[in-house]
Amino acid sequence: MTKDAQQHIDVLRMEELTDQLNDYAYQYYALDNPTISDQEYDQLYRELQALEAKYPEFVLAESPTQRVGDAVSEVFSKVTHSQPMMSLGNAFNFAEVNKFVEDAKRLVDGPIRFVCELKIDGLSVAIQYENGRYVRAATRGDGVVGEDITNNVRTIKSVPMKLRQAIDIEVRGEIYMPKASFVALNEQREEAGLPTFANPRNAAAGSIRQLDANVTSRRNLSIFLYSGVFSDQVPIHSQSDLFEIFPDYGLRVNPMYRICETAAEIQAYIEEMTAKRHELPYGIDGIVIKVDAFEDQETLGYTVKAPKWAIAYKFQAEEVETVVHDIEWTV
Ligand code: NAD
Numbered sequence: 001m002t003k004d005a006q007q008h009i010d011v012l013r014m015e016e017l018t019d020q021l022n023d024y025a026y027q028y029y030a031l032d033n034p035t036i037s038d039q040e041y042d043q044l045y046r047e048l049q050a051l052e053a054k055y056p057e058f059v060l061a062e063s064p065t066q067r068v069g070d071a072v073s074e075v076f077s078k079v080t081h082s083q084p085m086m087s088l089g090n091a092f093n094f095a096e097v098n099k100f101v102e103d104a105k106r107l108v109d110g111p112i113r114f115v116c117e118l119k120i121d122g123l124s125v126a127i128q129y130e131n132g133r134y135v136r137a138a139t140r141g142d143g144v145v146g147e148d149i150t151n152n153v154r155t156i157k158s159v160p161m162k163l164r165q166a167i168d169i170e171v172r173g174e175i176y177m178p179k180a181s182f183v184a185l186n187e188q189r190e191e192a193g194l195p196t197f198a199n200p201r202n203a204a205a206g207s208i209r210q211l212d213a214n215v216t217s218r219r220n221l222s223i224f225l226y227s228g229v230f231s232d233q234v235p236i237h238s239q240s241d242l243f244e245i246f247p248d249y250g251l252r253v254n255p256m257y258r259i260c261e262t263a264a265e266i267q268a269y270i271e272e273m274t275a276k277r278h279e280l281p282y283g284i285d286g287i288v289i290k291v292d293a294f295e296d297q298e299t300l301g302y303t304v305k306a307p308k309w310a311i312a313y314k315f316q317a318e319e320v321e322t323v324v325h326d327i328e329w330t331v
Contacts, residue, residue, distance in 0.1 A: 010051050011058050017048040021064045029070035032206040034198050038285065042090065042314065068143030068305045075211065076147035079138035081126060082170055082229050086143060087305050088288065088312040094267050097289065100311045101263040104291055108299050113292040115239040116269045117257045119312050120224050121201045121283035122176030123208065125153060127225075132166035134159070139208070143305070152208050155217035160250040167233050171251055173225030177204040178281050181220040200283040222282070224254040238292045259292065270313055277315070286314040 024041055028034040034041075045064065052059045059066070068087045072078055091097045105112055126146065128136040137153035138146035153159055156175065163169070177185070182200040189196050197203035207219035225246055228236070236242050246253045256273070260266045270287050277284050290310040291297050297309040 007055065011055060014048060014051045014055070014058060014063075015060065017044055017051070018060050018063045021045060021048065022062060025064055025070055028202070029205075030073065032197070032202040032209070033195070034202060038314075039316070042092070046092075066304065069140050070142065072139075072141040072145050072147055073209070076139075076149065076209070078141075078145050079126075079136065079148045080145050081138065081143070084143050085124060085126060085140040085146065085172065086302065086307060088310055089303070089306045089308075090286075091311050091313045092316075094263075094270075097266060097270070097311065097313055098263045100289065101266065104296075104300060104309065108291070108296045111261075112296055113240075114260045114266060115243075115257055115290050115292050116260055116266055117226060117288045117290070118254055118273060118280075118284045119286035119288045119314075120174040120176050120254065121199065121285045122174040123201065123205045124172060125149070125175050125208075125223070126170055126172045127153065127159065129163055129167065129169050129171070131168065132163040134161045147209070149208055151213040152210060152216040155213055156221045156223055158222045158252045162250075164248065164250045167249070168231060169234055169249075170229040171225045171246070172227040172229075173223050175204055175208055175221050175223050176200060176282050177207065177219065177221055179283060180281065182283075185219065201285075223252055225251045226253065226288075237294050239290050239294075240292050260289075274315065284315075286312050288312050 021041070021044055024034065024036055024044075028041075048063065049065055052063065052065060068085070089100075091100060101114070104114075124140045126138050126140075127134065134154070135150075136148065137150045137159075138148055140146055153175070154161070177200045179200060182197070182203050185203055186196040197206060203219075204221055207216055207221055210216045226242070227239075228234075228242070230236050234245075236245055240257075240259055243253050243257055258265075258269050260269060266289055273284070273287055288310060289312075291300060297307065300307070300309040302308060
């Protein structure tokens, strides 16, 4: 085949993949009803990324690689984020994790530490406190503008309405539905003849984006906080500081994080958590590895849609299928 003919085929495939992925993203983000598995989605996404790297001049403006999340619904009022809420780059094997670690070590002067965390399978939220009081909550939306879900988030009992210190702070984290609540909700829906949710993430997203906050309040959602936008008032200078200080403010963090210095330590954490994941009362779809010091994070910077100082290691497809059985067996 000539080079031109190959290029023609590849560019057509790019268009096809862009259309398909946008359609899947619409089902996933707007309807909370995915039609393919995340693993299949990620595979098609990677195929598109590889073609776009080969033909950067043919990247379509509407390509999913150029945006975070999805369009913001008209139903909720809009909130412009104080700083963009980004996505995360993915790693699907240890070689990709090692490359992330090596690149970070090369670009940062001196010793560097990493924090490994569980990747909670929920939806991200930004919450504003003024003078220690809860004032606003917003979804990630397209990363720049989110939906105002202040009333709905107020119903989540693990979100404090008043912090233990009268500070101004924006905190970010993941709203999730515990596995047991997810199974119970789907059983109720099945009995009522309503469509069931594909996974706890979609159930959480569907529950939070309710016009009637009373519905949200009955859905038993919870939260883990893992980031924020901090003024000088807040003495947090690293991800590990955050995990220590947030609980003092009354903010819930996931305790299963670990500080690691080498790729081997990170790999050991991933292996340990992969084995433990079925025992957890909430769903996780991977492990997030972050450079610890904020100063080092700034050195590494950002791509158009994700920080270069963090990566999400995603679990493999066959393990996800086991989880579905697990959910059935745990209740
Ligand atoms: P992502 O899920 O790969 O990772 C980023 C998100 O991880 C953050 O926004 C945050 O919400 C979450 N997160 C959980 N725990 C975290 C922690 N400890 N620290 C930081 N972040 C944490 O990226 P995304 O942009 O939210 O979504 C893209 C993914 O959505 C795809 O990889 C795909 O798997 C899935 N998707 C699936 C379909 C489908 O049809 N099945 C369609 C679109 C997207």
